[in-house]
Amino acid sequence: MPLRILxxxxxxxxxxxxxxxxxxxxxxxxxxxxxxxxxxxxxxxxERSGATILLxxxxxxxxxxxxxxxxxxxxxxxxxxHEAKFAKEFFKGTIHTYSPAYKEEDIDEVIALSDxxxxxxxxxxxxxxxxxxxxxSCGLRLNPEVSSSPVDLYNPCxxxxxxxxxxxxxxxxxxxGIEGLHFHALCEQDASALEEVLKGFEERFGELIPRMxxxxxxxxxxxxxxxxxxxxxxxxxxxxxxxxxxxxxxxEPGEAVGWQTGPLVASVLDIVHNGIDIAILDISAEAHMPxxxxxxxxxxxxxxxxxxxxxxxxxxxxxxxxxxxxxGDYSFDAPLKIGDKLIFEDxxxxxxxKNTTFNGVKLPDLAVLHKDGxxxxxxxxxxxxxxxxx
Numbered sequence: 001m002p003l004r005i006l007x008x009x010x011x012x013x014x015x016x017x018x019x020x021x022x023x024x025x026x027x028x029x030x031x032x033x034x035x036x037x038x039x040x041x042x043x044x045x046x047e048r049s050g051a052t053i054l055l056x057x058x059x060x061x062x063x064x065x066x067x068x069x070x071x072x073x074x075x076x077x078x079x080x081x082h083e084a085k086f087a088k089e090f091f092k093g094t095i096h097t098y099s100p101a102y103k104e105e106d107i108d109e110v111i112a113l114s115d116x117x118x119x120x121x122x123x124x125x126x127x128x129x130x131x132x133x134x135x136x137s138c139g140l141r142l143n144p145e146v147s148s149s150p151v152d153l154y155n156p157c158x159x160x161x162x163x164x165x166x167x168x169x170x171x172x173x174x175x176x177g178i179e180g181l182h183f184h185a186l187c188e189q190d191a192s193a194l195e196e197v198l199k200g201f202e203e204r205f206g207e208l209i210p211r212m213x214x215x216x217x218x219x220x221x222x223x224x225x226x227x228x229x230x231x232x233x234x235x236x237x238x239x240x241x242x243x244x245x246x247x248x249x250x251x252e253p254g255e256a257v258g259w260q261t262g263p264l265v266a267s268v269l270d271i272v273h274n275g276i277d278i279a280i281l282d283i284s285a286e287a288h289m290p291x292x293x294x295x296x297x298x299x300x301x302x303x304x305x306x307x308x309x310x311x312x313x314x315x316x317x318x319x320x321x322x323x324x325x326x327x328g329d330y331s332f333d334a335p336l337k338i339g340d341k342l343i344f345e346d347x348x349x350x351x352x353x354k355n356t357t358f359n360g361v362k363l364p365d366l367a368v369l370h371k372d373g374x375x376x377x378x379x380x381x382x383x384x385x386x387x388x389x390x
Contacts, residue, residue, distance in 0.1 A: 012037060012260055017302075019375045020341055023265050026283045026364035030062060030262040030348050033371045038224040038257055039072035045223060045230060046074070049237035051249040054096060056219045057083045059254020059349050064368055064378035066090040069257070075115070077219075077252040081106040084113040096216070096250070098141060098182060100162060102128060111135050118182045118216070120164065122171050129177055139180030139216065140165055146200030147185040149220075151295055154187040156218075167204040179213045181205065186220025188255055191232035194221065198236065214248040215240075223256045258349030263302070264289065264364060268340045269319065276329075277314045279336050284318030286325045287358045289344065289351050293324065302343040304330040312336070320359040357386040 012034050016023075023029065046053045054077045055069055061083070075093025078084040080102075087095045097110055098118035111117060111132050118139040119125040125140065132138050143164030147157035156163045164183065185197045194217065202209070209215060217237075222228050237249055266283040285292050292299050307313055310331035318325035327344075355363050363381035370376065 056254035144201040184218025264347035
């Protein structure tokens with residue numbers, strides 16, 4: 001049976017422009033209706049495939065919307081103590097924690113918070129298993145050494161990766177007490193990429209799977225993006241579970257939850273000229289949207305075009321002292337004016353979790369455009385955040 005809401009996810013309609021005058025910039029604005037569309041799709045994938053889907057907090061940690069997430073997903077996956085504490089405080093579901101290495105001073109609290117605890121190496125497992133056994137379900141992260149991740153920076157299975165245990169480093173005599181296996185190899189990829197990873201995972205570690213209670217397929221599944229083959233994903237999970245006696249399967253998407261659910265709204269502070277027109281905004285690529293520099297990629301701006309596409313061209317830069325704090329060159333239908341607001345598309349996932357106060361720039365507000373049209377600032381930031389970090 002085709003997904004009941006698959007057609008709807010192709011018709012996302014933003015309503016940000018209807019409340020643009022209410023937005024005091026800078027602000028990330030999550031549109032509740034668009035987030036719920038993503039969550040409904042993920043819920044339906046879970047129901048049909050039999051997989052348990054968790055929110056990866058590393059990609060979407062928006063506490064004001066935790067009650068909505070709780071309606072559709074089964075819990076959170078965390079990267080260490082602070083995310084586990086956040087999950088416990090704001091979400092109601094299960095808590096799964098994985099870190100490349102745990103600190104002695106944190107481990108007792110991490111164990112107490114976590115329903116699943118995943119270790120990155122046998123060193124860590126041997127060090128902490130006496131504390132964890134009987135208190136949480138313990139697993140190992142494995143490296144299937146298969147990945148088609150489009151960017152090396154985000155390739156967990158790249159050459160010399162520190163993430164996960166390879167076949168060469170497997171100690172079969174140290175598995176007592178291990179109940180689950182975890183792998184993560186994708187980055188905003190489709191079900192065909194997962195199919196290749198699963199093949200490599202089973203070739204290297206398939207003999208271990210019948211001994212386990214669960215397998216975690218990690219994140220990077222771009223389920224809510226246009227064109228993703230959801231039916232193939234469901235079939236892959238169903239087939240895997242059938243072949244391994246109904247084993248529990250987990251998925252932990254990050255970007256798929258917040259994908260295309262809201263923008264970062266900025267204002268033009270000044271316009272200067274140095275060979276080209278340059279608009280200085282109240283947002284920073286370095287501090288507020290760092291992946292645009294790290295990957296890098298060119299963020300989409302509503303109504304803007306490529307260089308030469310529209311008659312008026314501007315280079316957009318941030319208010320910091322960093323020379324490279326540049327969003328890129330964009331063209332517009334009309335000249336920009338001081339005070340104009342620009343809508344940077346799709347800036348909810350992997351942005352709010354990476355913000356800094358570099359140069360003392362203000363962190364953008366976190367806001368929600370509710371389904372009833374009400375605009376609400378749920379978190380406001382000022383000098384205190386800079387002062388506490390320094």
